[in-house]
Amino acid sequence: MANQTKIALLKGYIETKGLKSTAQRDFIAETFFKTNTHISLEELLAKVKRKHKNIGYATVYRTMKLLGESGLAIARQFGDGQTRYENLPEDGHHDHIICIKCSKIAEFQNQKIEQLQSETAKKLGFTVVNHKLELYGYCADCS
Ligand SMILES: [Zn+2]
Ligand SMILES: [Zn+2]
Incomplete structure (x- = not known):
């Protein structure tokens, strides 16, 4: 699925939740869609901050929570107390x-x-x- 399609789906999901899509949220989602690892919130925050210093942890946390709920990201816990997110695999289940x-x-x-x-x-x-x-x-x- 193309990242632009995912952004559009996310916007639709955010609307159904009665929320507004914001430039910060879009940027966090776009940054996440470009990753190909199991990224923690801290790691994603560090990436996001390279371009937008004023984005905080709470915004990243809430955005990724929405992405997880919408099915556009998979939340994973591997026993180290961190929640990591990964993109939907293109080649099926792993x-x-x-x-x-x-x-x-x-x-x-x-x-x-x-x-x-x-x-x-x-x-x-x-x-x-x-x-x-x-x-x-x-x-x-x-x-
Ligand atoms: Zn090792
Ligand atoms: Zn994986």
């Missing part, structure tokens, strides 16, 4: 493996795991609509 020492986050896709998960759910009589799989350990540099 899972995460996280280093508990340096907080490196890698992504993986494995069709065998996906299949086993659906089979397991089916056996238990569940229809799965969503899942997250997170592996925690030490990365090659840390172990």
Whole structure:
């Protein structure tokens, strides 16, 4: 999905919430849409501040909350107390493996795991609509 489409969707969402879209909010969203990592609010704030020094943490926090609610960003918690956001993956679903020492986050896709998960759910009589799989350990540099 093009970033301009996402901005338009966000504006629509903000209107349905009875809020006004502001230049600051748009800029934060645009900055986020250009990222390709699992970015924390502090990291996003630092990026935003390079161009707009007067944007504060609270605005970034509220904007990302709206993006998460609207489905235009995925909020992730990897056990270090930080909320990180990532853009919707262009190539479908992926899972995460996280280093508990340096907080490196890698992504993986494995069709065998996906299949086993659906089979397991089916056996238990569940229809799965969503899942997250997170592996925690030490990365090659840390172990
Ligand atoms: Zn590490
Ligand atoms: Zn990811």
